[in-house]
Amino acid sequence: MFRPFEWQDLIPLAQGAWLTIQLCAVSGILGVIFGLILGIARTSPSRIARWISTIYISCVRGIPVLVIIFFVFFGIPLLFPGLEPDKFASAVIALTCFAAAYVAEIVRGSIEAVAKGQSEAADALGLNYWRKLTYVILPQAVKIMVPPGIGFLIGLVKDSSLVTVTGLLELTHAGNIVTNLTGDPIKTFLVVAGMYFVICYGISRLGRLYEKRTGVHVDPLKLPEPAGI
Amino acid sequence: MALYFGDLLPYSSLLLEGLWTALYITLVAMLAGSALGVLVYLGKVGPGKPLSILCTCYIEAIRNTPLLVQLYLIYFALPALGINLEPVWAAVIGLTLNNAAYTAEIYRAGFESVPHGLREAGKALGMKPGQIVRYIILLPATRNVFPALTNQLILLFLASSIGSIISLPELTNAIMSVSNTTYRTIEVLAVGGLLYLGVSALMSLASKRAETTLFRWAVGTHV
Numbered sequence: 001m002f003r004p005f006e007w008q009d010l011i012p013l014a015q016g017a018w019l020t021i022q023l024c025a026v027s028g029i030l031g032v033i034f035g036l037i038l039g040i041a042r043t044s045p046s047r048i049a050r051w052i053s054t055i056y057i058s059c060v061r062g063i064p065v066l067v068i069i070f071f072v073f074f075g076i077p078l079l080f081p082g083l084e085p086d087k088f089a090s091a092v093i094a095l096t097c098f099a100a101a102y103v104a105e106i107v108r109g110s111i112e113a114v115a116k117g118q119s120e121a122a123d124a125l126g127l128n129y130w131r132k133l134t135y136v137i138l139p140q141a142v143k144i145m146v147p148p149g150i151g152f153l154i155g156l157v158k159d160s161s162l163v164t165v166t167g168l169l170e171l172t173h174a175g176n177i178v179t180n181l182t183g184d185p186i187k188t189f190l191v192v193a194g195m196y197f198v199i200c201y202g203i204s205r206l207g208r209l210y211e212k213r214t215g216v217h218v219d220p221l222k223l224p225e226p227a228g229i
Numbered sequence: 230m231a232l233y234f235g236d237l238l239p240y241s242s243l244l245l246e247g248l249w250t251a252l253y254i255t256l257v258a259m260l261a262g263s264a265l266g267v268l269v270y271l272g273k274v275g276p277g278k279p280l281s282i283l284c285t286c287y288i289e290a291i292r293n294t295p296l297l298v299q300l301y302l303i304y305f306a307l308p309a310l311g312i313n314l315e316p317v318w319a320a321v322i323g324l325t326l327n328n329a330a331y332t333a334e335i336y337r338a339g340f341e342s343v344p345h346g347l348r349e350a351g352k353a354l355g356m357k358p359g360q361i362v363r364y365i366i367l368l369p370a371t372r373n374v375f376p377a378l379t380n381q382l383i384l385l386f387l388a389s390s391i392g393s394i395i396s397l398p399e400l401t402n403a404i405m406s407v408s409n410t411t412y413r414t415i416e417v418l419a420v421g422g423l424l425y426l427g428v429s430a431l432m433s434l435a436s437k438r439a440e441t442t443l444f445r446w447a448v449g450t451h452v
Contacts, residue, residue: 007314026244052248053366059426060432061385061429062426062430063385063426063429064387064388064389064390064391064401064425064427065387065390066391066393066401067404067421067422067425070401070404071403071418071422074408074414075415075418078414078415079415098285108448131337153290154293158293158294158295158296161298162295162297162391162394164297164394165394172295172298172301179305185301185302185305185309186302186309186310189298189301189302189305189306190302191301192298192301193290193302196295196298197289197293197294200292200293200294201289
């Protein structure tokens with residue numbers, strides 16, 4: 001009934017891995033854009049902006065990614081009849097919603113980690129809020145954001161495995177299908193785990209390289225924990 | 230589309246039972262995992278070279294692969310070796326092994342954050358080795374590690390939802406089965422999401438409270 005796990009079974013797994021990388025790249029970039037906006041709003045002088053972003057961030061951080069994925073996948077066609085995003089689009093929307101909240105916390109932490117004297121000096125020079133932010137605070141904060149951002153990206157890759165529940169053919173789902181064909185879950189999922197390891201470990205090496213090059217090192221206990229288990 | 234929550238009332242006990250399962254799996258995995266994490270951390274920093282390499286490999290392997298794949302390996306691959314596990318046991322073992330790797334790294338960061346000079350200062354003050362370990366290494370390290378550990382508890386609680394994929398009857402599983410019987414998908418996801426949100430908010434509030442009462446001695450100091 002089953003055939004043994006052979007080398008050609010690596011092809012669907014590699015295709016799945018490629019889809020996982022695409023998924024994480026798109027939702028990572030969108031997540032960083034929305035996360036920057038949310039994180040700046042979270043530290044802005046406007047009370048309304050602070051409230052809205054705080055509510056969004058705490059709601060998303062308090063709900064499992066899996067529930068967010070179900071909400072987007074089943075909820076969008078019900079809430080907006082006629083709008084039926086395909087599997088990839090729903091996965092991107094769900095992971096972006098989730099990523100934005102976690103990136104926003106990293107942005108907030110990094111903005112707050114910039115020495116207070118910098119902000120006071122900008123005030124003393126008479127810079128307005130936006131100039132202070134774009135010329136003084138953000139250029140310094142961006143450097144601090146990178147190491148926890150790398151940690152978050154690894155979390156995103158791992159959490160993207162949950163999209164398997166929507167039936168999108170990413171790496172984990174490809175693993176399921178190959179298991180059903182070969183009846184060999186041990187080899188299949190060890191290969192799947194190995195592929196995730198290569199992606200995640202590669203990203204973390206890049207992060208180490210950045211820390212070495214720039215000398216920026218952030219105490220892992222002082223910043224919001226990256227998401228993803 | 231009109232929202233109607235009345236259809237969910239007969240299923241409220243199912244949802245609460247799911248929440249209870251999620252909570253207790255989280256607590257068991259947190260306790261067992263943070264104890265195992267101490268061993269993994271000690272093995273990593275200990276003098277035995279092969280053990281240290283083994284512990285490092287364990288930590289890196291767990292931290293760089295998704296929990297879902299780890300659960301699949303436990304739930305689908307172990308039966309191929311003749312070990313059949315109930316979903317509850319698979320989830321508890323998976324979350325415990327996963328949590329151990331993360332807590333080991335938290336301990337490492339916590340102990341490394343205590344500067345060496347403090348130990349030397351303790352020695353210079355004439356403290357006994359036991360006193361140095363207790364007051365100068367363990368107490369500040371515990372204080373440094375505490376927020377990260379409680380954060381890990383919340384992450385673990387949220388991660389327990391992944392158990393639903395291996396048919397563990399916890400909250401997310403209950404949400405999806407109520408959604409399939411009542412077709413009130415949006416409503417049940419909203420209620421379930423609020424349950425998760427409420428519990429994780431309570432956990433974070435409780436941990437802040439605990440932090441201020443447990444470590445009152447450390448207010449204003451930073452080690």
